[in-house]
Amino acid sequence: MSFHTPPPEKLQASSLPTYAASDLTDGGDLAQIALGGQIYTLRITRANKLILTK
Secondary structure, three states, X not given: OOOOOOOOOOOOHHHOOOOOXXXXXXXXXXXXXXXXXXXXXXXXXXXXXXXXXX
């Protein structure tokens, strides 16, 4: 008998909303994202990576 829950079904990439990071930052390298009354900062680094901080 297994107590492990099966992994959730994977969503097809085409069924998820997709946003260009440059659109979110309006061509810059920073954007603010609000969730549940909290503000998060999305940053595009010089190495072209994304960092999301609270």
